[in-house]
Amino acid sequence: MIYIVSAENRRRFFNLLTEMHRQRKAVFIDRLRWPLEESAGLEIDCYDSADALYLIEAQADTDAVTASARLLPTTRPHLLSEHFSDLCEEPPPAGANVWEATRFCPAPDTPSGLPRRQALGRMVAGIMETAFLFGVDQVTYVADAALAPMALALGWDARSLGPGRGRGRHKVQAFAARIDGSGLRRVRETFNIREPLIRFVPGDVARAA
């Protein structure tokens, strides 16, 4: 299942959040060699805050984190507006109904190939479910050459925002995906997902339990 972690309930999720930042360090810094900051074994950047929305997929019985992603409102500075605006031929979609998805991170021990593609499929289904809940109808994202074709083939209605920059493996490109019911149905069919994946655990109720 995929937990929605927001400012309201993040108290309940400190351990999962810490594990998510640890996995991000293992994947983005140790493996992919992205030039990111780390402190005490955690990858945290200036867009990580209590106001970001995190989707953390964890195993129900063990709480082991299997994948995570971050959603940022586009009404404030975000990666596409601050670091990747050159990837867009026209001003990228932004506003109260648009989110930016970043830091999709399958657990470092996820085997490459199908298991990673499935983790992305489940996470995108989770992103779409969450977007419905919050009244968001577009999600933007930046993808590299490895992620872009995978993300386009999920079944959601995604379009590129420009030709991108770089070549070959180093190419990065910006995309916007429409969030609608038929897209979610297609993603669920593609990945054989039969029920909603997201869970929202209120902070206070969980603490009392």
Next chain:
Amino acid sequence: MATRKIALDFLDFCEKASEATAIETRFVQTLQSLGYQHIACASHVDPLRPRPGGVSVVNYPTAWLQQYSFGDFARIDPVFFAARALPAPFNWNDYLGKMQLSRAQTRMLAEGASYGLSDGLTIPLRSPDIIPASCSLIAGVDGVDPLSMAETLMIVVYGHGAMHRLLNPGAIAQPVLLPKRERECLALAGTGKSDWVIGEILGVSERTAHNSIERAKKRYGVSNRMQAVIRAMFDGQIIVDDLSG
């Protein structure tokens, strides 16, 4: 943000406190309110025999501290070794596994873990009292917000400094500043050179070399030249490079 306020309130408290013990209590409360359960902010000595003037705020389980003290674990504690080698905060899980540990060290870590002392975070601290220090923190069951690392560092570094200041009111009243000649002679003495050789190298008499070192010893209040060399190194008056010939 709430954690930021907690940290700033603690700094404010330190500014106004006149007793180190008041800061000790507040230090533990503040870190516990961030979600840390076990705290050991101290010089790298036996926690049951802290040095006079040394900061020692430790709330590890008493049974473990007794075992730690009995086994003289401060001498082998791998966390201390890592804290002296690493310049920045580190997680035990990230580094202790990479160290070549003796059987006694491995056993010590396992025994500590049986008291819930595992998966810790250690912040190396510069201790002005010559003995190295660090602050180890172990989160409680609910964890600690990963975004509160900055506040954690503020609280630990500032709190340790404030406690040290109150415990050693005269610590920086008279910094020792060695004149150039004394520094040069002491550095050469640190490489094992005799007064005569030092004189030859610096182009002064044997007696001048000898007297310079005697004056440096007197400034530090120590009785032999080895002690003076060590003190001057800790002060940064001479550095390791000066001793490597």
